[in-house]
Amino acid sequence: MSNKPKVLLLDNIDPVSAEILAGRGINGELYAKLTPAELEAHIKDAAGIVVRSATQVDEALLAKAPKLKVVGRAGVGVDNIDIQAATRRGVLVMNTPDGNTISTAEHACGLILSLVRNIPNAVESLKAGRWDRKKYLGTEVHGKTLGVVGLGKIGSGVAQRMLAFGMHVVGFDPYMTNERARELGIKLVDMDELYASSDIITVHTPLTDKTRNLISKEQAPKLKKGVKLVNCARGGIFNEADLLDMLNDGTVSELALDVYSTEPPTDDMRALLEHPHVVCTPHLGASTEEAQEKVAVQIAHQLADALELKDFKGSINGKSIALSTNAELQPYLKLAEQLGRFCIQLAGWNVKELTIEYTGKCGTHAEVLTDAFLAGYLHQVDEAPVNLINSRYLADGKGIKIREIKESSSGTFSELMTVHIGGAEAFSRVSGAVFGDSDYRVVGINSLQIEVQLQGNLIIYKNVDKPGMLAAVSSKLAENDINIASLSLGRNPANMRAITAIAIDKPAEKTILEEMASVDGVEYLTPISL
Ligand SMILES: NC(=O)c1ccc[n+]([C@@H]2O[C@H](COP(=O)([O-])OP(=O)(O)OC[C@H]3O[C@@H](n4cnc5c(N)ncnc54)[C@H](O)[C@@H]3O)[C@@H](O)[C@H]2O)c1
Numbered sequence: 001m002s003n004k005p006k007v008l009l010l011d012n013i014d015p016v017s018a019e020i021l022a023g024r025g026i027n028g029e030l031y032a033k034l035t036p037a038e039l040e041a042h043i044k045d046a047a048g049i050v051v052r053s054a055t056q057v058d059e060a061l062l063a064k065a066p067k068l069k070v071v072g073r074a075g076v077g078v079d080n081i082d083i084q085a086a087t088r089r090g091v092l093v094m095n096t097p098d099g100n101t102i103s104t105a106e107h108a109c110g111l112i113l114s115l116v117r118n119i120p121n122a123v124e125s126l127k128a129g130r131w132d133r134k135k136y137l138g139t140e141v142h143g144k145t146l147g148v149v150g151l152g153k154i155g156s157g158v159a160q161r162m163l164a165f166g167m168h169v170v171g172f173d174p175y176m177t178n179e180r181a182r183e184l185g186i187k188l189v190d191m192d193e194l195y196a197s198s199d200i201i202t203v204h205t206p207l208t209d210k211t212r213n214l215i216s217k218e219q220a221p222k223l224k225k226g227v228k229l230v231n232c233a234r235g236g237i238f239n240e241a242d243l244l245d246m247l248n249d250g251t252v253s254e255l256a257l258d259v260y261s262t263e264p265p266t267d268d269m270r271a272l273l274e275h276p277h278v279v280c281t282p283h284l285g286a287s288t289e290e291a292q293e294k295v296a297v298q299i300a301h302q303l304a305d306a307l308e309l310k311d312f313k314g315s316i317n318g319k320s321i322a323l324s325t326n327a328e329l330q331p332y333l334k335l336a337e338q339l340g341r342f343c344i345q346l347a348g349w350n351v352k353e354l355t356i357e358y359t360g361k362c363g364t365h366a367e368v369l370t371d372a373f374l375a376g377y378l379h380q381v382d383e384a385p386v387n388l389i390n391s392r393y394l395a396d397g398k399g400i401k402i403r404e405i406k407e408s409s410s411g412t413f414s415e416l417m418t419v420h421i422g423g424a425e426a427f428s429r430v431s432g433a434v435f436g437d438s439d440y441r442v443v444g445i446n447s448l449q450i451e452v453q454l455q456g457n458l459i460i461y462k463n464v465d466k467p468g469m470l471a472a473v474s475s476k477l478a479e480n481d482i483n484i485a486s487l488s489l490g491r492n493p494a495n496m497r498a499i500t501a502i503a504i505d506k507p508a509e510k511t512i513l514e515e516m517a518s519v520d521g522v523e524y525l526t527p528i529s530l
C-alpha cells in the first residue's frame, strides 16, 4: 500500500488536478460520482478531499474521515461544506475564489441577453418547425438600467460587460466604496432605489440571512413593473415560491435562473421552470473548460501547499494557520505552544479564564500566538487533533474565557508572554521568553523569577522556604537513579514560600512523585512532560 497522502477528487474535477498532485507526491483519486457507502469507504484514509457544489461535506461525513486535513472547494461557494464542523475538527477548508469569475460573469450576461431577445424560446420554436418572428419581439439593453446586487468579483464583471452594451448600471454592496464604484462606472444606490430604477436586476451575493428572499412578493410594490430578474449566484436569494405568482401577475416579466435552493430542483419547482417567461440552466455558471481547468489547477496547488504546511492561500477557516508561515513568528509560535503545554500540566483542567499578556512586538501577533498557546494548552483533548484552526473554538466549548493584553515594554525582557491563570490552585501566573533562536524558557512563576527550559521532563513544586527542603526532595530522585539536569529556585521571603523547577533526565514514576510530594513543607508538586 502506498504511503503517499491520498486526496479524493470528487464531482467531476478536471483531471489536471490529479496530475499536479502526483507531481507533488500526492495520490489524487478521481471519482465522478460515489454512493454514500463508497464515499465513506474512500474517505477513511484520505488526507484531503476536493469537491464542487454536489458533494455535501457535513458533520456525518467528516466524522468518517479521521485523517482528513483539508477540504478543497474547486470553485467559490462553500455552502455545501459544514465549516463549523470542519473547524471543530481542525480541518482546513479552502476555496478558489477567482477561478470561475469570468465564466460566471459571462453566463450571467448570456442569461440577460437570452431574456431580452427570447433566444431560448425562439430556438425551441424554430426547431419545432414554427417561424414566429412577431411573437419573439425583444427589447434592447442599450439605455436600460441594470441593477447589480453584490459588486464583488462576478457582480463587477457583469457590470463592466453590460456597460459595454450601453446599459446604465446601478449597484448595491455594503462593502463597495464610492471611489471604486466610480472607477467601474457604477452608481451606488440603496436597495430601494435599485428596486425602483432597475429594468433588469441581477444578484451576485452569497446566500446569507441578509440576502435570502432579497426579492419576494414583499418587494413587489418597490419594483419597476415588468422587471427582469437574473440569479446566477445562489438559490434562495429570490423567493422561488413567490416567483411564479410574480410572473403571472406581471410584476416580473422575465426570469433567468442558474441556481436553485435545492439542486437538482424538486418537482414542486416544475411549474416555475416550465413557465414560458423563464430561462433556466442547470447551475452552469462555472461550467466552462477554462474555469474548470483554472479551479482544478488552483485547488491542487493550494491543497498540496497546505498539506506540506507551506502556504494556506484560499483558506476560509485558517487565518492563524495562514499567518503561521511567517518566518519571524516561528520562535514565538513555538514558545506559545510550549507555554500552553506547560500551563495545562501546571494548572490542571479547572481553569476558567486565561489572560495572555504580550509584552513587546510579539503583541502585534497576539491572535495567532494565543491560538498557538491554546493548541498547546488543549493538546490532550482527545476528540480531535488540536491545531491553530480549532484551538480557540475548543477552548470556547470548554467554557474557558480568553483575554489578551498587549503591553509595549517590560523591565528585563523586550519580548515576553505572561499567562494569568484564573482559578488555578497554586500557580496563577507563568511568563515565558525566547532566548536566541530556539531556546524557549519559563522565566517566572507567580511573582517569582525562575528559569527553566521548556523541554523534556520537569518537576515543579511549591514549598515552605526552610533549610533542607531541596536536599529532602531531590534525594528521592537520587535514590531512584534519576539524574537532575538543571534546577532553578525562586523564593519569596515575605511569605516564606519558594517555587522550584527541576529538569530531570527521565520521567519519574508516580510513586516517586508521591514520595516527593509527601516531604514535609512541600505544598504542591506536579510533573510536566514537554
Ligand atoms: N452560478 C455559478 O455557477 C456560480 C459560479 C461562481 C460563483 N457563484 C456565486 O456567485 C456569488 C458571487 O460570487 P463572487 O465570486 O463574486 O463573490 P465575491 O465574494 O467576490 O462577491 C460577493 C459580494 O457580495 C457582497 N454582499 C454580501 N452581502 C451582501 C448584501 N446583503 N447585499 C449586497 N451585497 C452583498 C459582498 O460585499 C461581495 O462584494 C456567490 O454566491 C457564489 O457562490 C455562482
Ligand SMILES: O=C(O)[C@H](O)COP(=O)(O)O
Pocket: 052, 053, 054, 074, 075, 076, 077, 078, 100, 283, 284, 285, 286, 287
Ligand atoms: O460557487 C461556485 O463556484 C459555483 O456555484 C460553481 O459551482 P460548481 O463548481 O458546482 O459548478
